[in-house]
Every structure is written in C-alpha cells, then in structure tokens.
Amino acid sequence: MFSTQTYADRRERLKAQFKSGLLLFLGNDESPMNYADNAYPFRQDSTFLYFFGVDHPGYSAVIDLDHGRTVIFGDDLTIDDIVWTGVLPTVAELAAQVGVTETAPAGSLAVYLQKAKDREIRYLAPYRPEHRLKLLRFLGLSLDEQDAKASVDFTRAVIEMRVIKEAQEVAEIEKAVDVTVDMHLAAMRMARAGARESVIAAKITEVAMAPGGNLGYPAIATVHGETLHNHGHENTLQNGQMFLVDAGAETAMHYTGDLTSTCPVSGTFTPRQREIYQIVLKAHLTAIAHLKPGVPFKQIHLLACRTIAEGLKALGLMKGNLDAAVEEGAHAMFFPCGLGHMMGLDVHDMENLGEVWVGYEGQSKSTLFGLKSLRLARPLKPGFVLTVEPGIYFIPELIDRWKAEGKFLDYIDYERLETYRDFGGIRIEENVLITETGCRILGKKRPLTIEEVEAVCKGL
C-alpha cells in the first residue's frame, strides 16, 4: 500500500473536477468457481485500489460532493468469520490507512443511495456480473440501461489521472517486470524438445507467485504462437518449433508486467526463423526509437507495420506498393493486432473503462481488420506506461480465408506464403515508460537479440 497521503491526494484531485452529486465506487466481490465459497484468488477493482487502496472483497465507497463526505462501506468480521479467516483489520482501520474517517456497514450503501436518488449518482461502466446486480439493486437500473448511463465525465476523470503513472507506480511496475523477466528466463531454459507446455506454464506461474504475487493474466506458453491468445497448454515441444511465452507477473500491490519472448525449441534458430525474428526485432527497435511525447501511438504502430511489410517483401511474402499495402491493411495477414497498449494496475490498463477513452481520447477507431485491434492510438505523454509488441504470425485459417477470397493479391504472394503455413508465430514485447524526451525500457535486461536468446536457451 502507498502512503495515506497518496490516496487522499488522488481523491482530492478527482473531487476538484466535480461540483456536485455523488461518485460511486463499486469494489469487487469474491468470484465463485464451482460454488459460492470456493472462490478464485480475490482481485480488487483497480480504480477502487487506486483511490481507496482496500484490497478486500465486499467493499464500496462514495464521494458525496454535496455533503463533503467520503464513506467506505464494508463489514467487520464476526467471531465465526475469525475462526475461518483469522483476524483482519477492521473496516475503520483499513479506511484510516487511506485517509478516510467515515465508514458504514456494507448494507447501508443501498440506503445512502436511496436517499440520494434525486441527486446525480455517477458510476463507472460495470464489467463484472456482480456490478450489474448491484446497479440493479442499488440504483434500480435495468441491465439494458446500465452501460449507457455510466458517467463519461467520471470515467474520463479517472482515466486521465491513472494514465499518468506516479514515480512510485513506475517503481512498482518495474518490480513486476523484473519478476516477469525471471518467468521468461525460466521458461526459455525449459523449452526443450519433449517438454510439455503445461509443465512450463506451471513453472512460469510458480515464479510469479513465489514473491507473493500472481499472474497478471492467463499465461500463454505455446508452440502455436500464431494463435494470439492461446491459453491451451496441451502440446509437447518438438525440435524445429518456436516456443512463444506471453506472461506477466502481478505484484502483491497489483501492478503488472507484460513481456513476450519467442525462442527456438532446438536452442538454435533455423535460417528461416532467424529471418522472421530479425524482422520482428527491427520493427520492435524501430518503434521504441520513435517513442516520445506528442507522437500519436497510431503513428508508431503504422511504422512497425511498415517495417514488418518491408521485411516480408524482402522475403518475397509481400510485394507491390507497401504504402498502399499498409494503408489497406494487407500486412494484417501477418500482424493482425495492435502494437501495444497502456499498462499499470491492469495489464490492458483500464480496459474496463473503455478503449475509446483510454486509447483514443474519444476519437473514433478504425474498423479495418488489424487496425481495429489497436488498443492505443493517442499522442503520448510523459508518464504513460505501455507495451511494444510487434509480431509476425502465420495463421492457417486466415491464409485459407483470404486466399479463397482472393484478397490482397497485389500485396501477398500466397504461393510463397503456403511454404510458411506451419511456421507458427513470433512476438517480442517489452514495457516502456514515456519520459520527457523519449522513453525508458522498464525492468531488468531480458534476452532480445538472436544471440541473447540462443545463449539462454543453451544455458550459457
């Protein structure tokens, strides 16, 4: 937990942006797995953590601007609870740690909101089913109107604060990235022929959990890196394959790292793997070299697309006018996703608050295949923390689909592409902080070049 003053200051800055009404913060509840009392590891709502710091289920809070009150709602334990869970701080003690002096039982939130029903009650869009139940119960909002009535002002105010990371937040993210590097090093050392993906995924999880954290998101550890979010771990590694890991640690404070590494199962890249890897690496380094305040991230994304297209043209996989190819989205055959996204308390930071605000400041998003998956487009500012993660993927289903449709025949050599259809995918990802003059890569050094990757794979 950060200092009491940190949370008090954040709330003051938020309050200063509103004149009247209430700001409602719904914390998260336990998420049941197969029955109510068998819950997944608790994950607090990130905005609740940011402003109120309380990392326990069943909490809510209200900032009442009309009456100058800030109230945390939660329930203390009974002796029956204590037998099962041990002693925990009281609601009042937890509130005091974040500078809130007024607390009330969880059940009284409904009463508080009922009394305020003629005033403006601002809330953030729900993303968990329990939030929907609460908005229905507490505010009488039907399921169909809950999204539309979420407060845009409140949402944007939260985003514009959280998007600029404090130095103490950056330090916490770097802790997460450091653990994440260890997860990847462990995975690369295990990625030998005969190893099972599930065994490596288990090790990755262990490394994330050992310091008291967890995974920030489900780990990808697969020989089928061409599937962007492949969470299956049922394969056994074979020589000739590439092994892709996309996994990140979340610290006990819930800041996260997000790295991707790709290595050859045999320990040595084949000539063809080297060629593709070098293109991805060049796109990665080119993107990072151009990151600085004021530059729209969309421009960096397109620069990476262009770099990838150039590399693929040199290999005979793409052809023709590359400016036109990238503009029309032909490169998305190989790079169908975005170059990166914000990162912080969430691995896709604040995705629940809406990409249109977090990544686009309300500007409309392209509907073009590929570009529509770009989560971040807006001009960069000092204090942004984001990922850079170009990749080249050979997706058999997409190849078949586009080939059958005769799509982009001017830009894609489908005959040559067929010889790559079992290649898999390569992605390289690092986490960066935008500084006053450019950017800084976060966390300790991780293997990036072919030589560095091979050295780790070979246990050098």
Add this chain to the structure above:
Amino acid sequence: MFSTQTYADRRERLKAQFKSGLLLFLGNDESPMNYADNAYPFRQDSTFLYFFGVDHPGYSAVIDLDHGRTVIFGDDLTIDDIVWTGVLPTVAELAAQVGVTETAPAGSLAVYLQKAKDREIRYLAPYRPEHRLKLLRFLGLSLDEQDAKASVDFTRAVIEMRVIKEAQEVAEIEKAVDVTVDMHLAAMRMARAGARESVIAAKITEVAMAPGGNLGYPAIATVHGETLHNHGHENTLQNGQMFLVDAGAETAMHYTGDLTSTCPVSGTFTPRQREIYQIVLKAHLTAIAHLKPGVPFKQIHLLACRTIAEGLKALGLMKGNLDAAVEEGAHAMFFPCGLGHMMGLDVHDMENLGEVWVGYEGQSKSTLFGLKSLRLARPLKPGFVLTVEPGIYFIPELIDRWKAEGKFLDYIDYERLETYRDFGGIRIEENVLITETGCRILGKKRPLTIEEVEAVCKGL
C-alpha cells in the same frame, strides 16, 4: 472426457425421474478479473460437466421432457475469434461427443424459454452472479425469488446421482489425489526455517498445474494452521512452528483431491507437538476404521470429537464428563469444524446444491458451534467419496472470547490452555471411498505417522 455413452446414460437416468416440463442447465461464463476480457481460468459448472461434458464458457442446455428434445445452446467461433483463440470444435461437434444431436445459438435459449413459459421450467439454485442475471433475463425471475423457486426435485435428483461415484470417476479422483500427494511432499521438503509461505504455495501450485490441471481450491500453506481457511502466505517459517498445508489438485477433467498435512518446521516434532499430533492421528484412524455403509457420518464425526476430547483430557486441557462435554460442544474450542465432506467434481462436492440435501438428506442441521460446520451427516453408501480431516486448533481469539464468557468451565482448563495459545493448529486429512464393506483410502501413500512425516521433512 468420458465416453459418449456415459453422458447419454446419465441424462437418461435423470430424465426417467421427471414426467413433464423442462430441465434447464446453465453452464458458466468466463469470470472477469479486472476487466471483461481478463478472465480467471475458466471453470465450468460441475453439474453441466456431469451431464453435458462441454468444458467451454457460454453454454447452456435444456432437456425438454414434453417434446423429447435435448438441446445444447452455444456459439461457434468467427474468423476474428479464431485469430485470437485458434480453432476449436464447433458446438455441433462438442454436442456429438456427449451424444446430443440438437444444438442452437446461445441467444436462442431466451426464445426457447419464452415459448415454454407456461410449462414448468426447473432450474438449480444460482451460485454465480451471471446465473442470476440469466435467470432474470430468461425467466423474468427477480433476484429475491430466484433461490426460493429453484427446483428441489431437480436438485435432489442431481445430487443422488452425483453422490454415488462411478468407477471411472473414482479413478479420476485417484489421479487427482496422486498429484495432491506430490504437492504435499514438495511442500514438506521445503518447509524449513527461513522459507517463505508464498514460495511454498507457489511450488504447490506448480505441481498441481504441471500435468495440465490446477488447484481445486485456494491453497492453505501456513504457520498459522489454527486459522481454518487461512489463504495468506506472507509469513516466513521459523523453527518451533508447525507448517500446515491444505491443498488439492484438480485434474483436467475437474475431479479433485483434498489432503492436509502438518509438519514441524524444524524437521522434528517437539514433545508437545508429538502429543497433539498423536491425538489427531488417533482420531483420524479411529474415524476411518469405523467408516462403512449405513453408518451416519455424524456418528463418525462425534466419535472423532470424543477421541480428541479424551486425548485433550489426558493432557489436562479438557476435564470432566466427556460425554456431556462433547454433547454440549465444549470440544469445539479445539475442533470447531466438521470431520469431512463429500468430494468429487467439487472439493466440497455439490456445495452449490445445498448442504441440507447433499449432506443431510433434508434433515435439519445443528446450530451448535462446531456441529453447525459439519457438512456431512447422512448414512454412508457404497460409492460415496469423502474426506476425513480431524484437527486440533488453538485459536487465540476463541480462547479469549470463551474465557471472558466463562464458557464450559467444567470441561476446559483455561489456565493450562493459556500455555498452548501460540501452538497453532494440526490437521490430518485423507480421501476415502466407501465400499460395500468399509472404505478404501484413495491415492498413493502419503506420510501420516510422526516417523513418516519426519522422514520426509529430513529428506530421508
């Protein structure tokens, strides 16, 4: 997945118990962590798995008795999905694997149920918030009436089938127990002074995940075993402490193991730890020796309570008439929970369907502290799989509370008890199958006696 016939047979047996109306099965959705697309590892509803086998989110099913139809509702992937998740079997393919020939898009379930609104639609009690949203949307049931209107007949029919484990289910549970034994052996070998609980909990998780499974429930790995469900892992082990692990593997088929072991951090039990451990072990072995068809588990529980009370009397911690002490619940100072519970697809099997039916066959449950936490009381039958897990706990808050209240002064020597207040807790747990003549302990041999535990701790 079991054979197609397995699922077809189970449904036939269920259908045979109803004459008309619909049976509605709500599968589980993804559970969001901090935003909609960052989900916990998917866990399908166990009853859905039992009758329909489909282990993917977003599915539902209906058995329509009036029209002789069985329909699985789910959505096939689009090409956009495939880019992110890879190719998956179609809904029709998944349905065929479990012997269902009729499928429909997920969205059409609402229409199906709307058309059936004048017939009886039976459903099971909701335990996840998304179930509540669906019952509201699909059946127009308010949040307040959903529990009361769940079908008792349907619930009981499901319970009485699932409660008797098929041989193939027992084999799957034994696989889970075998992995669980490995988790405990790994933990006991690491439980040395200076080790951090989080590091051991991470290793336990790794061992569970490596074969492609997961934890069946949040792992307990603590020097504060007196807290029954202690999920914090923030301590560092010290000599003189006991280290308690309660953790179980869930296989890829979602059957689970559930073992508890307690070992001395120093590798050698102190005389006092030996004494308490021996009492718990005697209660454990006595209980197991008495398990057989026809005996109510409540009787076995009380036998274990009595054994514990006798042992504590010999140590001077309890005193007086032990028959009366156990009847009045004085032993619950040391053993405030139940001796065991059903186990299968859920670690507390079918807890979501209601303990009153699963464990009590509708008989009322005691409200006495201690006995009210007994999850299983009914007469045993061949095919039941359950845990046996006696323990002795020294809970400082409970000692203070009862002492201040002057409770059970005839049965508890509070003066002597004070000298144990920092002792912690010891629990021993194994998993058993009720057979025709008695019971069989499931899974491979795990260290149980003091000599066996010390040998593992010392790396012998």
